Amino acid sequence: MTLPAPGIEEIRAKAAPFPTRHFLSVTDLDPVDVSQLLDLADLFVALNRQMNKKIDLLKGRTQVNLFFEASTRTQSSFELAGKRLGADVVNMSPRSSSISKGETLIDTAVTLNAMQPDILIIRHAASGAASLLSQKVDCSVVNAGDGQHEHPSQALLDALSMRRAFGRIGGLTVAICGDVLHSRVARSNIALLTMLGANVRVVGPPTLIPTDVARWGVTVFHDMKAGIAGADVVMMLRLQLERMQGALVPSMREYFRLWGLDREKLALAAPGVRVMHPGPMNRGVEIDSDVADDRTVSLIQDQVEMGVAVRMAVLASLAARLDNR
Amino acid sequence: MTAATGPIAFQHARLVDPAAGYDGPGALLVAEGLIVRVSHGADLKDLPPGVRVIDAGGAMLCPGLIDLRVKTGEPGNEPKETLKSAARAAAAGGVTSIVVQPDTDPVVDDPAVVDFILRRARDIELVHVYPAGAATKGCLGQGMAEIGLMHEAGCVYITDADRPIVNSRVFRRLLAYAGGLGVLVAHRPADPWLTEGAAATEGEFAGRMGLAAEPVAAETIMLERDIALAGLTGARLMVDQISAAAPLESLARAKSRGLPIIATASINHLTFNELDIGDYRTFWKLTPPLRGEDDRQALIEAVASGLVDIVVSAHAPAPPEEKRLPFEEAASGAIGLETLLPALLTFHHEGRIPLPRLIETVTLAPAKAIGAAAGRLAVGAPADLILVDLDAPRLIDAADLLSKSKNSAFDGRRLQGRVLMTLVDGRIVFQAAREASLSR
Numbered sequence: 001m002t003l004p005a006p007g008i009e010e011i012r013a014k015a016a017p018f019p020t021r022h023f024l025s026v027t028d029l030d031p032v033d034v035s036q037l038l039d040l041a042d043l044f045v046a047l048n049r050q051m052n053k054k055i056d057l058l059k060g061r062t063q064v065n066l067f068f069e070a071s072t073r074t075q076s077s078f079e080l081a082g083k084r085l086g087a088d089v090v091n092m093s094p095r096s097s098s099i100s101k102g103e104t105l106i107d108t109a110v111t112l113n114a115m116q117p118d119i120l121i122i123r124h125a126a127s128g129a130a131s132l133l134s135q136k137v138d139c140s141v142v143n144a145g146d147g148q149h150e151h152p153s154q155a156l157l158d159a160l161s162m163r164r165a166f167g168r169i170g171g172l173t174v175a176i177c178g179d180v181l182h183s184r185v186a187r188s189n190i191a192l193l194t195m196l197g198a199n200v201r202v203v204g205p206p207t208l209i210p211t212d213v214a215r216w217g218v219t220v221f222h223d224m225k226a227g228i229a230g231a232d233v234v235m236m237l238r239l240q241l242e243r244m245q246g247a248l249v250p251s252m253r254e255y256f257r258l259w260g261l262d263r264e265k266l267a268l269a270a271p272g273v274r275v276m277h278p279g280p281m282n283r284g285v286e287i288d289s290d291v292a293d294d295r296t297v298s299l300i301q302d303q304v305e306m307g308v309a310v311r312m313a314v315l316a317s318l319a320a321r322l323d324n325r
Numbered sequence: 326m327t328a329a330t331g332p333i334a335f336q337h338a339r340l341v342d343p344a345a346g347y348d349g350p351g352a353l354l355v356a357e358g359l360i361v362r363v364s365h366g367a368d369l370k371d372l373p374p375g376v377r378v379i380d381a382g383g384a385m386l387c388p389g390l391i392d393l394r395v396k397t398g399e400p401g402n403e404p405k406e407t408l409k410s411a412a413r414a415a416a417a418g419g420v421t422s423i424v425v426q427p428d429t430d431p432v433v434d435d436p437a438v439v440d441f442i443l444r445r446a447r448d449i450e451l452v453h454v455y456p457a458g459a460a461t462k463g464c465l466g467q468g469m470a471e472i473g474l475m476h477e478a479g480c481v482y483i484t485d486a487d488r489p490i491v492n493s494r495v496f497r498r499l500l501a502y503a504g505g506l507g508v509l510v511a512h513r514p515a516d517p518w519l520t521e522g523a524a525a526t527e528g529e530f531a532g533r534m535g536l537a538a539e540p541v542a543a544e545t546i547m548l549e550r551d552i553a554l555a556g557l558t559g560a561r562l563m564v565d566q567i568s569a570a571a572p573l574e575s576l577a578r579a580k581s582r583g584l585p586i587i588a589t590a591s592i593n594h595l596t597f598n599e600l601d602i603g604d605y606r607t608f609w610k611l612t613p614p615l616r617g618e619d620d621r622q623a624l625i626e627a628v629a630s631g632l633v634d635i636v637v638s639a640h641a642p643a644p645p646e647e648k649r650l651p652f653e654e655a656a657s658g659a660i661g662l663e664t665l666l667p668a669l670l671t672f673h674h675e676g677r678i679p680l681p682r683l684i685e686t687v688t689l690a691p692a693k694a695i696g697a698a699a700g701r702l703a704v705g706a707p708a709d710l711i712l713v714d715l716d717a718p719r720l721i722d723a724a725d726l727l728s729k730s731k732n733s734a735f736d737g738r739r740l741q742g743r744v745l746m747t748l749v750d751g752r753i754v755f756q757a758a759r760e761a762s763l764s765r
Contacts, residue, residue: 106649126651127535128605147653149535187535210532211540 006043008055014040015057015313017321022134022141023314026152026192034196037313038160044309044316045164048084057316058087061118065091066108067144068124073279073304074144074154078121081311085319087119105129106136113137119318122146140318148182154278155188157310159196161299162233164306165274170197173270175221175228177203178237178259178286181210181248185278186237190216203227204259207248224259231269235276236261239286252285262288266297274299330752331375332356335712336368338381342388343685344701353386355708358750363702381712384745387684388700389421389452389709390666391691393511393589394565394637396486396658398729400441401430406642406729408442411662412451414727416755418663419744420638421709422453422691422699427464428486434459434470436478443479451754452747453709455481455695460499460510466490469499476508481695484511484565487612487657489547491517497554504560509694511589513565514551514572515613519543524653525614530599537653541569541620544613548572552579555586563694564588567633568613570623577632587694588632590624591639592661592668593734597621601734607648607655608734611639628686629678635694636686638665642730659734663726666711667719667742674741680715708751717743 016036020028029037047053063082067075075091082089092112094104105124112120119140122130127147134141145151162169174193180186180202193200200218202209214220221227228234239255249255256262266273275291275298283289292298333355340351340363352369354362354376362369372378392415398405408425415423425442427433433442439456446454458480462468465488472483483503490496490512503510523539525531531538548564552575555562567576567588579586591611599615609615616624627633641658648655661668669687672678692700699709723736747755 105651124651126653128653129651131604132649132651147535147651148537184535187533211527212529212532215529216533 006046011043015316015320017324018317024130024143025150026155026188038163041160041309041313044312048309053084056086058085058319061087063087063089063119064112064117065121067093071123077307078311080308081315085312085315109133109136145184148184150188151184152188153311153314154185155192157307158189159192160306160310161302172232173199174233175201175203175231176235179208179239180204181208183237190218201227224265225268229268233274234269236287239282256285260286261291266291333377334369334372335379335381335386338386339383340386341680341684342702343681343689348681355751358708360704360706360708385713385715388688389711390419390687391422391700392420392638393424393691395423395640396426405644408445409449410729412449414662415452416747417727419666419711419747420662421749424455424457424481426486427457427459432459432463434462436474439475439478439480452749458483460485464488472503472508473506482509482511489515489517500554500558500560504558509561509563511563511565512551514544514547516543516546526599526616541571545571545575548575555584561585566591568594569616569620573623573627587634589635589637590633591637592665595624596668605652607652608659608732610655610657612657634690638662642728643732644730648732659732660728660730664735667740670742708748710748711744712746714743714745716741
């Protein structure tokens with residue numbers, strides 16, 4: 001896809017102010033907001049494929065990446081997004097010492113706030129941490145993953161990947177497979193995809209599916225083959241290997257046999273099926289390398305590329321809202 | 326306690342006395358710390374000279390509240406709450422007796438600590454403070470605490486407070502031993518394997534919020550064990566803070582078999598459901614966690630029917646540094662001494678539970694549980710009384726509450742009911758400012 005690089009005026013015109021000061025949850029958005037963000041992200045995809053990827057929409061702005069949990073992918077994605085938009089980006093990775101993580105969170109928030117950042121990107125192991133932080137600071141807060149609650153920018157980049165692959169999201173059958181219980185990616189995706197009119201299924205062993213998940217507007221399957229039959233998108237989730245200790249699943253090989261994605265199971269999906277994974281993958285646990293590396297079906301590398309563009313769209317929209325104040 | 330003040334007569338009151346099953350106009354005379362005359366109907370005539378007469382103007386006069394589940398930070402964590410600050414809050418809330426929990430630092434597992442609390446309470450001279458003793462040493466669920474000695478020293482029941490006693494053998498022996506001494510055992514039923522790390526009740530809400538959650542079955546399983554062991558030993562058991570429909574069914578079966586089991590419910594679980602947690606609001610993080618609305622409705626019905634005997638405040642002060650944390654890391658519990666009565670009156674104003682039954686759950690029923698003489702408007706009973714404007718509207722502002730910690734789940738809530746005056750042993754220990762003109 002070779003499009004002429006979008007000019008700054010075009011991008012500026014499309015960067016609608018974000019609907020809320022913070023981006024904590026996909027429920028902050030309605031379908032029109034999502035559509036605008038994805039349109040804007042499409043422009044950034046084109047920009048990112050140019051030699052000169054820099055545009056000064058966030059010039060003078062300070063972005064702080066506050067990652068209490070280690071993350072290579074998401075942190076570098078947000079860092080690149082901010083830098084390409086011209087912001088000054090600072091990475092902080094506070095490690096919990098003798099004091100509890102919570103005290104670090106509030107203390108760090110107050111300290112950072114005094115440094116007058118414009119946008120704070122936070123990842124934290126506790127559900128609700130981003131919301132708590134947002135109550136303590138004057139800048140915009142972006143949730144880059146809070147415990148088992150939400151990872152909204154991941155859901156947006158997944159939506160962008162799907163929209164570019166299929167031209168639409170409404171009407172697609174999306175099977176989200178694996179450890180839904182502990183997955184913030186699954187929660188954000190379920191909320192966003194059902195809002196956009198996709199048919200969402202969750203597939204996994206009962207020990208890894210939240211109770212009452214059917215009331216989230218999804219269909220539950222415990223049989224992987226039935227769950228991905230006819231699916232347009234199969235989204236695999238990472239199985240946290242420490243879950244083996246908690247008697248949630250008996251062994252890796254049993255898990256792979258019953259809920260791992262291989263060619264045989266994938267053959268049951270709809271023709272033209274695409275496979276997604278938020279990364280990092282456990283090859284041979286939830287996904288076979290053969291499937292993951294086949295670029296005719298796998299969107300996994302596209303997801304990483306879309307991640308930078310979507311985060312640029314989120315940052316640009318938040319900045320547009322800041323500009324309007 | 327110091328000598329009682331002079332005699333006081335209340336005229337034109339609405340007397341509510343669950344012991345007599347009376348809710349109607351009346352008058353009452355207090356002298357020497359005791360109730361000496363009660364009139365159902367007309368005002369008292371032929372009052373002795375020197376009596377201070379208070380015209381209640383139709384306000385409710387009822388026994389002072391007896392709150393069986395109060396935590397303070399004394400000894401060991403006084404910045405949270407002292408016995409004195411808790412007693413002041415209690416007096417303002419119309420609570421004339423509090424039972425303080427043993428999980429302090431040091432733990433109340435020794436008669437000397439029981440004695441310390443009783444002496445502190447005597448010095449404070451506000452409300453009655455009764456200690457609950459630890460059931461096991463250090464509340465650790467293993468070796469039995471000195472139940473007999475603590476009982477002699479004045480503890481009114483034994484409990485390990487929030488900590489379930491996991492070992493069934495220990496719990497059986499505890500019930501047998503305490504039962505033999507006639508000591509009431511309180512236990513909060515919770516299966517620790519199912520509740521480990523949980524901050525909410527399993528279900529759609531907790532799932533969406535990504536919160537570690539426990540199923541209600543955790544409470545049911547442990548309660549069934551406790552009932553079976555109570556049946557084995559014949560001991561008196563108090564189920565601490567029953568909170569959901571399924572365990573209520575277990576409780577109903579146990580009571581129908583005639584077992585000497587009583588149960589408490591916290592005002593928080595009667596008022597709030599899990600959705601009140603909202604956007605990770607930690608003042609609504611409680612133990613047990615808030616349940617679904619069906620469970621709350623079942624709990625209200627159980628209080629109305631008498632299946633649940635007693636309502637407690639579950640007063641649990643926590644300073645900001647323990648609450649201003651991510652939800653799963655935050656301390657559990659909310660203060661409640663000053664909001665117990667108006668929150669309970671909600672069910673009177675909604676027409677859900679008759680006033681005498683409501684008052685019984687916080688006066689006569691807890692008095693019977695701990696063998697206190699208070700909790701009734703009878704001649705010869707201690708003059709622990711409250712005068713209440715049942716209808717006064719209030720907007721609760723946690724900053725106005727007297728507890729040292731301000732973690733009230735009722736902050737910002739509109740309630741009805743204001744304590745005008747609190748008497749303990751015939752002494753006025755609290756009087757609402759603007760009601761001073763009542764006395765003449």
